[in-house]
Structure formats: C-alpha cells, structure tokens
Amino acid sequence: MAIEPPLRQSPALLPPLDGDPHLPLYRRLYLAFAQQIARGAWRPGDSLPAETRIAELYRIAPGTVRKAIDELADRRLVDRRHGQGTFIARPNFDNAMLRFFRFRDDRGAPVLPESRILHRGVICLPAALAQRWSIPEAEMIHLARERSWEGQVRLIEDIYLPAVPFAALLEAEESSIGPLLYPAYERLCGQVVYGIEEDIVIRDAAGPDRARLGLGPGALAVEIARIARNAVGEPLEWRLSRAEARRFRYHLALGMEGPDAAWPHDPASMKA
Amino acid sequence: MAIEPPLRQSPALLPPLDGDPHLPLYRRLYLAFAQQIARGAWRPGDSLPAETRIAELYRIAPGTVRKAIDELADRRLVDRRHGQGTFIARPNFDNAMLRFFRFRDDRGAPVLPESRILHRGVICLPAALAQRWSIPEAEMIHLARERSWEGQVRLIEDIYLPAVPFAALLEAEESSIGPLLYPAYERLCGQVVYGIEEDIVIRDAAGPDRARLGLGPGALAVEIARIARNAVGEPLEWRLSRAEARRFRYHLALGMEGPDAAWPHDPASMKA
DNA sequence: AAGTGGTCTAGACCACCCG
DNA sequence: GGGTGGTCTAGACCACTTT
Numbered sequence: 001m002a003i004e005p006p007l008r009q010s011p012a013l014l015p016p017l018d019g020d021p022h023l024p025l026y027r028r029l030y031l032a033f034a035q036q037i038a039r040g041a042w043r044p045g046d047s048l049p050a051e052t053r054i055a056e057l058y059r060i061a062p063g064t065v066r067k068a069i070d071e072l073a074d075r076r077l078v079d080r081r082h083g084q085g086t087f088i089a090r091p092n093f094d095n096a097m098l099r100f101f102r103f104r105d106d107r108g109a110p111v112l113p114e115s116r117i118l119h120r121g122v123i124c125l126p127a128a129l130a131q132r133w134s135i136p137e138a139e140m141i142h143l144a145r146e147r148s149w150e151g152q153v154r155l156i157e158d159i160y161l162p163a164v165p166f167a168a169l170l171e172a173e174e175s176s177i178g179p180l181l182y183p184a185y186e187r188l189c190g191q192v193v194y195g196i197e198e199d200i201v202i203r204d205a206a207g208p209d210r211a212r213l214g215l216g217p218g219a220l221a222v223e224i225a226r227i228a229r230n231a232v233g234e235p236l237e238w239r240l241s242r243a244e245a246r247r248f249r250y251h252l253a254l255g256m257e258g259p260d261a262a263w264p265h266d267p268a269s270m271k272a
Numbered sequence: 273m274a275i276e277p278p279l280r281q282s283p284a285l286l287p288p289l290d291g292d293p294h295l296p297l298y299r300r301l302y303l304a305f306a307q308q309i310a311r312g313a314w315r316p317g318d319s320l321p322a323e324t325r326i327a328e329l330y331r332i333a334p335g336t337v338r339k340a341i342d343e344l345a346d347r348r349l350v351d352r353r354h355g356q357g358t359f360i361a362r363p364n365f366d367n368a369m370l371r372f373f374r375f376r377d378d379r380g381a382p383v384l385p386e387s388r389i390l391h392r393g394v395i396c397l398p399a400a401l402a403q404r405w406s407i408p409e410a411e412m413i414h415l416a417r418e419r420s421w422e423g424q425v426r427l428i429e430d431i432y433l434p435a436v437p438f439a440a441l442l443e444a445e446e447s448s449i450g451p452l453l454y455p456a457y458e459r460l461c462g463q464v465v466y467g468i469e470e471d472i473v474i475r476d477a478a479g480p481d482r483a484r485l486g487l488g489p490g491a492l493a494v495e496i497a498r499i500a501r502n503a504v505g506e507p508l509e510w511r512l513s514r515a516e517a518r519r520f521r522y523h524l525a526l527g528m529e530g531p532d533a534a535w536p537h538d539p540a541s542m543k544a
Numbered sequence: 545a546a547g548t549g550g551t552c553t554a555g556a557c558c559a560c561c562c563g
Numbered sequence: 564g565g566g567t568g569g570t571c572t573a574g575a576c577c578a579c580t581t582t
Contacts, residue, residue, distance in 0.1 A: 026551080061555090081560095082568050085566090085567060199523050201521045202519075220492050246492060252469070338550090355578075
C-alpha cells in the first residue's frame with residue numbers, strides 16, 4: 001500500500017468562466033478547471049464538487065458539466081471514482097524514463113537506480129539545445145545528474161527548468177530532493193507534470209559521455225530529448241538523457257489495443 | 273489531391289444489438305458497429321446513417337447514439353465531418369514503420385523504399401516467435417521482405433498472417449501486391465488495420481541479418497516486433513523487422529501534448 | 545432549403561461507496 | 564440512507580456543407 005496524503009476538502013471556490021465566449025461552454029469549463037490545476041489552486045488528491053453541484057453553481061445543465069469532466073478524465077487530469085467523487089489525478093511520469101532500460105530485479109520488477117546530482121545552479125541554455133527546442137537562450141536552472149545501477153553510471157541527464165516556479169529547487173537541501181524529480185517538483189515548487197514528449201535517437205556516443213558511461217570507442221548511445229508539460233500543456237522541464245544503446249527497449253501501442261477489454265460491469269469478468 | 277474511391281451509399285442494414293444485455297446500450301452499439309467494420313460489412317469511406325436516423329431505427333435516444341459514435345471517433349474507427357456525415361475511417365499505419373528511420377528527400381518528405389518479396393508461402397511459425405507472441409506454433413502464411421533505400425537493403429521483415437482471411441495473398445500476382453502491404457490486405461483480403469503494438473529492442477545484429485544489411489561485425493541492430501489489429505482488436509498480422517540501429521529515431525507523446533490547441537471555432541486561429 | 549453533426553437543456557433512474 | 568458518478572431519455576437550437 002502506498003502512503004497517500006489525506007484528501008483535501010473540495011476547493012471552496014470554483015473558477016470564473018471567463019474564456020473566449022465563442023468557445024463551447026463545456027470547453028470553457030474544461031479550460032478553467034485545467035488552469036486551476038496548472039496554477040496549483042487544485043492539487044493532486046483534491047476532490048471536485050459533485051457534478052450536479054457544479055451545474056447548480058454555474059447555472060448550466062449537468063450534461064454540459066459531465067462533458068467537460070469527461071475530457072479532463074480522458075486526458076488523465078482527473079480521476080473519477082463511481083460512488084465517491086472526482087479527484088485531481090497525480091500522474092507518474094517520473095519512472096517513465098526507466099521503462100526504456102533493462103534493469104529488473106529477480107521478480108521482474110523495475111529497480112530504482114541511485115541518483116547523484118553533479119551540478120545545480122543557474123546557467124545560460126546552450127545554443128544547440130535552444131535551437132533544438134526552439135526556445136530562447138535564456139538563463140535557466142540547470143541540474144546535471146547521473147543515475148547508476150549495479151554500481152555503474154548508466155544514465156546521464158541534463159535538466160533545464162525555468163527560474164520562475166522552480167527557484168525553491170536551488171535553496172533546498174539535496175537530501176530533500178530525493179531520487180525522483182517530479183515528486184520533488186510537486187513538493188517543493190507545486191508544479192505537476194501531466195504530459196511528456198520525447199525524441200529518441202541512436203547515435204555514436206560523445207567522447208565525454210562514453211567515459212562516464214564506461215563504454216568503449218565506437219559505442220552507440222541512445223539520446224532522449226524530453227519536454228515535460230503541466231495541465232494546460234505549458235512546458236515545465238527540458239531534459240536531455242544519454243545511455244548505452246544496447247540496453248534500450250521500448251513498448252508502444254497506437255490505435256486499437258488488444259481485444260476489446262471486458263467491461264467493468266461484465267459479469268463474465270467476475271467469474272472465478 | 274489523393275485519388276479517393278467513390279463513397280458507397282449508407283449500408284442498407286444496421287446490425288442487430290445482440291450483445292450482453294448487461295452492457296450499457298451505447299457500448300453495445302459501439303461493439304456492433306466495430307464488428308461490422310471488422311467483418312468488412314462496412315468498408316473505409318462508407319457513410320453511416322445520420323445519428324437521428326440511427327436513433328429512430330433502434331428506437332433509442334439520440335444522445336445514446338451520439339455517445340457510441342463519440343467512442344468510435346475517439347478510437348479513429350470513424351471520421352465525423354460536420355455538415356456531411358460520419359464515415360468509416362481508413363487509417364494509415366503502413367508508413368508507420370518508416371517513421372523510425374532517417375530517409376528523407378531534399379524537402380524533408382519521407383522517401384518510400386523499394387520493396388522486394390523474397391518468400392511467400394505457408395510455414396509453421398518458429399517456436400521462438402510463437403513463444404514471444406504467446407500464440408500457437410500453427411501453420412501461417414509467411415512473407416519475407418527486404419526494403420531498400422539508395423540501392424542498399426536497409427530493412428528486413430518477416431511477416432506472419434493467419435491463413436483464414438489472407439489466403440488470397442498467396443494467389444495474387446506479386447505486382448498486384450505493391451510496396452505497401454496494408455492497402456494490399458484491404459484490396460485483396462478485405463482486412464483493415466486499425467491499431468498496432470510494437471516492441472523495440474536494440475541488440476547485436478544476428479550474423480545473417482548483418483550480411484544482408486551490409487553491416488560490419490559488432491554492429492547493433494534495432495528489432496521491432498509488431499502486432500497489427502483490426503477494428504475489434506483481433507490480431508491480423510505479426511511482423512518482425514530488423515534494421516541498423518544507428519539510423520533509428522522516434523518521436524513520442526504521452527498525456528498533455530503541447531499548449532491547448534486553438535479551438536476549431538476560435539476566431540483567433542482564423543487570423544491572418 | 546434541406547440535411548448533417550455540434551451544443552445545450554432538464555430531467556429520470558440506476559449502480560456504487562460510505563457511514 | 565444519502566451522496567456520488569453512470570446511463571438514458573427527449574427534446575431545442577446552432578453551425579456547417581451541399582444542392
């Protein structure tokens with residue numbers, strides 16, 4: 001059982017519906033709620049008011065509220081629980097990087113690598129990365145990190161964060177950051193990652209990376225360039241990770257995924 | 273402008289709603305329609321009857337029909353066109369393999385490789401693959417194929433198909449199959465791929481593959497194991513592809529994808 | 545003008561979870 | 564038992580496309 005913080009009461013205030021009046025009502029409601037999540041006004045675990053209550057407060061039909069929350073649920077911003085309520089979701093993208101590599105314990109469960117922060121400070125974003133991500137060469141917070149399995153450095157990461165919501169990360173004790181960054185972003189800076197986008201390339205390992213990863217000359221590296229986004233799609237973090245190509249693996253599904261799953265209400269799935 | 277076959281009229285008959293009566297109505301409607309597509313009774317480009325018409329014929333509320341079609345549209349089985357109607361979709365997963373590799377023309381558009389079929393016949397599925405995919409070592413249709421760019425073999429593929437709907441593929445002239453298999457499956461066998469699932473691994477290239485791909489000793493290969501599925505998620509094709517690892521690239525998005533897109537009705541997106 | 549999908553309303557009743 | 568989300572009904576009116 002994972003330890004969960006106690007749920008907060010329903011947010012006292014619903015946000016105003018002030019978006020572009022040309023947009024459909026359910027869309028404006030969706031955007032207003034997503035904005036509350038992105039601003040940190042609603043945090044993971046919080047419960048929303050009941051759908052009928054929301055409809056009363058905004059004086060709109062329950063079906064319209066339902067459609068807005070349908071879309072929030074589709075994008076995994078909220079989590080509906082039949083009979084209980086609707087709650088702000090806490091996604092888990094931090095381990096998403098680990099799904100790429102082959103480190104498992106005897107029972108096949110993923111092994112959490114050790115994490116060491118080599119540098120933490122403010123730098124100017126290198127031109128090559130600014131161009132790659134189409135962002136200005138501004139001052140940003142930089143973290144350099146190494147992650148190790150079995151006593152060997154296996155993953156090198158350079159992480160860039162906008163100074164504005166992430167300043168607290170510079171002040172914090174290293175021990176208070178811990179091995180997983182996204183929970184630290186939430187704990188220390190109130191920022192939650194709801195989506196990631198990755199570009200993956202296999203190429204010859206750069207000289208310095210090769211040395212740090214303990215690879216021979218001519219070794220290939222996998223390079224993963226990631227952008228992490230908040231509930232309204234604004235970028236929160238840019239990350240460039242490198243590892244030995246030979247250990248890379250990945251699973252992916254597009255469109256229909258397997259035989260149409262048994263339905264939750266289907267008694268057939270309750271059998272023995 | 274792509275050349276499109278003429279649209280067929282609305283299917284004369286709607287399927288009966290005979291699924292498990294414990295399922296929600298909209299779900300039974302979804303399953304009945306998806307089944308029509310998988311059976312080939314409804315083909316890409318066909319138009320559905322209007323939502324209100326469907327509601328009349330089944331004597332159910334229009335909102336229920338709408339929810340069923342919402343889900344078909346979410347999974348890209350149908351394509352809604354405001355003011356026109358709803359049409360069975362023709363997905364394009366065939367080029368999906370090409371998105372992995374770096375072959376582009378001067379304008380950055382993907383280059384279609386040459387395709388050569390080396391073997392076409394019935395074989396018993398090799399035990400290693402049967403285990404990998406958890407399917408029996410039954411007799412299957414086998415295609416071995418090489419795809420070349422710039423005069424060099426760059427992609428090796430072994431393809432396995434169940435004999436039942438694909439027998440026509442053995443009789444067909446090779447010229448009638450063409451360089452893209454999924455369109456051939458549709459044309460010759462009436463089977464349409466609506467989803468794929470892939471496992472990607474980087475490993476040392478096997479000796480025979482190395483020779484065919486023109487790689488030196490110690491070269492790394494990317495190996496892609498794919499399952500292709502029809503509209504109800506049943507597997508249609510199993511495929512194992514190998515290529516030089518160094519040319520591999522991939523782009524991937526999970527969850528929120530970029531700033532919330534401008535809305536179709538949003539006048540701001542119509543500007544200049 | 546006619547026909548289509550898109551939005552919104554205003555309910556009823558059911559299934560599920562908790563105290 | 565009371566509150567929650569889940570399903571379903573039966574309309575009205577709007578926006579878009581084609582004839």
